[in-house]
Amino acid sequence: MSKKILAIALAALIGAGVATVQGFISKPIPQLNIYKVKDDLYNIEGDGGNVSVFVTNEGVILVDDKYEQDHDAILAQIRTVTNQPVKYVINTHYHADHSSGNARFLPMAEVISTANARTNILEHKQPNAVGVAPARIVFTDETAVFLGGKEVRARYFGRGHTNGDAIIYFPAQRTIHTGDLMADTTPLVDYGGGGSIVEWTKTLDAAMKLDFDTVIPGHGPVTDKAALLTYRNNVEKLRNCVYGLIRQGKSQEDIRDILMADTAGKPTA
Ligand SMILES: [Zn+2]
Numbered sequence: 001m002s003k004k005i006l007a008i009a010l011a012a013l014i015g016a017g018v019a020t021v022q023g024f025i026s027k028p029i030p031q032l033n034i035y036k037v038k039d040d041l042y043n044i045e046g047d048g049g050n051v052s053v054f055v056t057n058e059g060v061i062l063v064d065d066k067y068e069q070d071h072d073a074i075l076a077q078i079r080t081v082t083n084q085p086v087k088y089v090i091n092t093h094y095h096a097d098h099s100s101g102n103a104r105f106l107p108m109a110e111v112i113s114t115a116n117a118r119t120n121i122l123e124h125k126q127p128n129a130v131g132v133a134p135a136r137i138v139f140t141d142e143t144a145v146f147l148g149g150k151e152v153r154a155r156y157f158g159r160g161h162t163n164g165d166a167i168i169y170f171p172a173q174r175t176i177h178t179g180d181l182m183a184d185t186t187p188l189v190d191y192g193g194g195g196s197i198v199e200w201t202k203t204l205d206a207a208m209k210l211d212f213d214t215v216i217p218g219h220g221p222v223t224d225k226a227a228l229l230t231y232r233n234n235v236e237k238l239r240n241c242v243y244g245l246i247r248q249g250k251s252q253e254d255i256r257d258i259l260m261a262d263t264a265g266k267p268t269a
Contacts, residue, residue: 163194
């Protein structure tokens with residue numbers, strides 16, 4: 001096993017713990033920056049997860065809203081590209097670094113998520129997350145928002161990072177926001193939140209059938225479909241690596257010890 005794969009596996013095994021760390025509110029608040037992705041579509045990077053900004057002449061649709069502390073900075077970044085108000089926020093999943101802004105957006109916008117993401121917030125599946133407001137509107141398999149003659153679709157293809165990860169699809173822009181089904185370089189499985197390393201590849205295989213060329217990951221720079229396929233294959237390698245250790249009769253604790261000894265360091269994400 002390569003050290004890279006081991007690092008990925010280690011990150012997966014402790015995924016729930018990492019998700020907890022992601023939920024920790026840090027100070028001071030990092031600077032946010034907005035970048036154009038396609039016509040009418042922007043991405044706000046910095047602190048928490050990536051926030052997509054979809055501009056129409058009847059309002060703005062956001063994908064994710066970072067931490068509550070980022071609310072004013074998110075609005076300031078949006079103001080640099082449009083004066084339209086935020087009308088909808090679609091959460092990719094329930095983690096605090098993607099959904100903690102809900103509480104501040106709910107008075108002005110409709111917040112939408114998968115039913116499972118809402119349940120995970122209500123059941124406090126992320127231990128250290130505080131004050132995360134659940135969506136008012138939920139869906140199970142698919143929904144869409146039509147605003148200003150433009151369309152955004154939200155799809156649930158199955159378990160992966162959690163049991164409620166939505167893929168947000170901008171068909172005219174041929175772009176998807178994956179949430180943490182693709183995040184940085186290492187897959188993190190939130191087992192407490194219903195995640196599954198077994199189902200993750202199937203979920204991404206279904207998403208890959210959409211017609212898109214550009215990918216906004218949950219964290220990290222905007223990338224392309226080929227990079228998502230590479231990420232999907234890394235998830236498969238990780239799964240096979242863990243399966244191999246299980247076949248050798250190792251317990252999850254043994255596997256964690258083996259991976260930590262071999263990697264001799266911390267995971268990269
Ligand atoms: Zn997450």
